[in-house]
Amino acid sequence: MHRLSKILILLASVLAYAQVAHARESLLPERYGRVIISNYSERAGLAPVVFDHWLHRSQFTCRLCHVDIGFAMMAGGTKITAATNKQGFYCGACHNGKRRYNGRAIFASCSEGALLKDAGCERCHSQNKNVIKNHDFNVFVNKMPKKALGNGIDWEAAENRGLINPVDFIEGVSMQRTSIKAQKDFSIEANVTWMSPVIFSHKKHAVWNGCEVCHPNIFPIKKGSIKYTMFEIDAGEYCGVCHDKVAFPLIACERCHSGSLY
Amino acid sequence: MKNRFRSLTIALAMAGSVLFGVPHFPDDMPPSRGIADAQDDWKNEFEDICSKTQDSMALTADELKRLVGRCDALRPRIEMLDETQKKVYLKRLQMCRDLFAFVLESKEGK
Numbered sequence: 001m002h003r004l005s006k007i008l009i010l011l012a013s014v015l016a017y018a019q020v021a022h023a024r025e026s027l028l029p030e031r032y033g034r035v036i037i038s039n040y041s042e043r044a045g046l047a048p049v050v051f052d053h054w055l056h057r058s059q060f061t062c063r064l065c066h067v068d069i070g071f072a073m074m075a076g077g078t079k080i081t082a083a084t085n086k087q088g089f090y091c092g093a094c095h096n097g098k099r100r101y102n103g104r105a106i107f108a109s110c111s112e113g114a115l116l117k118d119a120g121c122e123r124c125h126s127q128n129k130n131v132i133k134n135h136d137f138n139v140f141v142n143k144m145p146k147k148a149l150g151n152g153i154d155w156e157a158a159e160n161r162g163l164i165n166p167v168d169f170i171e172g173v174s175m176q177r178t179s180i181k182a183q184k185d186f187s188i189e190a191n192v193t194w195m196s197p198v199i200f201s202h203k204k205h206a207v208w209n210g211c212e213v214c215h216p217n218i219f220p221i222k223k224g225s226i227k228y229t230m231f232e233i234d235a236g237e238y239c240g241v242c243h244d245k246v247a248f249p250l251i252a253c254e255r256c257h258s259g260s261l262y
Numbered sequence: 263m264k265n266r267f268r269s270l271t272i273a274l275a276m277a278g279s280v281l282f283g284v285p286h287f288p289d290d291m292p293p294s295r296g297i298a299d300a301q302d303d304w305k306n307e308f309e310d311i312c313s314k315t316q317d318s319m320a321l322t323a324d325e326l327k328r329l330v331g332r333c334d335a336l337r338p339r340i341e342m343l344d345e346t347q348k349k350v351y352l353k354r355l356q357m358c359r360d361l362f363a364f365v366l367e368s369k370e371g372k
Binding site: 176212222 | 319
């Protein structure tokens with residue numbers, strides 16, 4: 001009996017350690033917003049794709065990828081294939097070897113090569129591979145204004161200071177739009193008396209997302225017609241579609257609950 | 263008289279194909295301008311509709327209804343495209359339609 005208890009305690013400790021180690025890994029700033037895409041990769045003999053949101057969000061608006069290119073808002077939801085990329089859709093909309101960014105041609109995704117190694121598959125299909133990335137998070141983050149949690153970057157300040165200038169239009173994919181007329185900010189009362197109300201800024205959200213990223217798929221409701229709960233948000237609904245995944249995490253309460261209590 | 267004219271036309275067509283051969287179109291030949299125009303047509307319509315999402319709150323209920331109708335009319339044309347184009351553009355069109363319908367509902371509910 002005594003030995004059994006020891007084994008159980010040891011087992012519980014190992015499991016607890018594994019949980020903590022996993023949580024710590026996902027809390028690393030460079031890994032925040034990382035998406036592993038593995039719909040078909042392993043069947044094709046390739047490692048799953050490691051997609052780092054920090055790199056792409058520093059260069060492009062959310063809407064460009066999630067509306068104009070058509071990427072789903074859920075990891076793995078797009079079901080990207082090598083064939084679609086080669087046809088110039090999804091990753092291939094930009095990664096086609098021809099489109100240029102900052103004076104450099106963007107490498108082609110899923111291009112044909114004599115050998116897989118030559119084709120450069122591992123630039124994206126890199127999970128558990130020792131791939132040296134062209135863009136170093138630590139170098140990038142050094143130049144950025146800091147904010148606790150998430151990627152550790154104050155993205156809004158970075159844009160305001162002109163340190164990033166996310167592209168919102170790509171030729172042949174996006175359409176010319178008029179500039180957005182943002183709706184007014186509004187306040188959402190907290191469900192508990194001790195928490196400040198949320199001040200929701202349409203302007204801040206619309207500048208990167210446009211309208212159709214959020215409405216009606218994520219927010220199919222009219223203002224004030226529903227009581228949001230943190231349980232639902234924590235489970236990945238409403239604000240939780242982006243916050244806690246790519247946008248700053250939910251534990252940064254005061255960044256949304258910023259209204260006055262009195 | 264009518265039959266004689268038809269026979270003459272068929273005979274001339276056969277003689278022409280023997281003399282000049284049957285035209286051959288290779289697989290990689292670019293589509294004629296007419297076909298290309300037809301292909302661009304749905305895309306122009308798609309872009310014209312979806313370029314208005316940013317203005318949706320400023321549009322009247324009638325304008326929004328017309329845009330929803332145009333989305334519905336365009337859908338069958340996109341459904342005829344190849345699988346990948348269909349997947350991408352149907353999703354994009356649906357997002358535009360849903361937004362217009364959502365704004366319309368909000369305005370009518372006021």
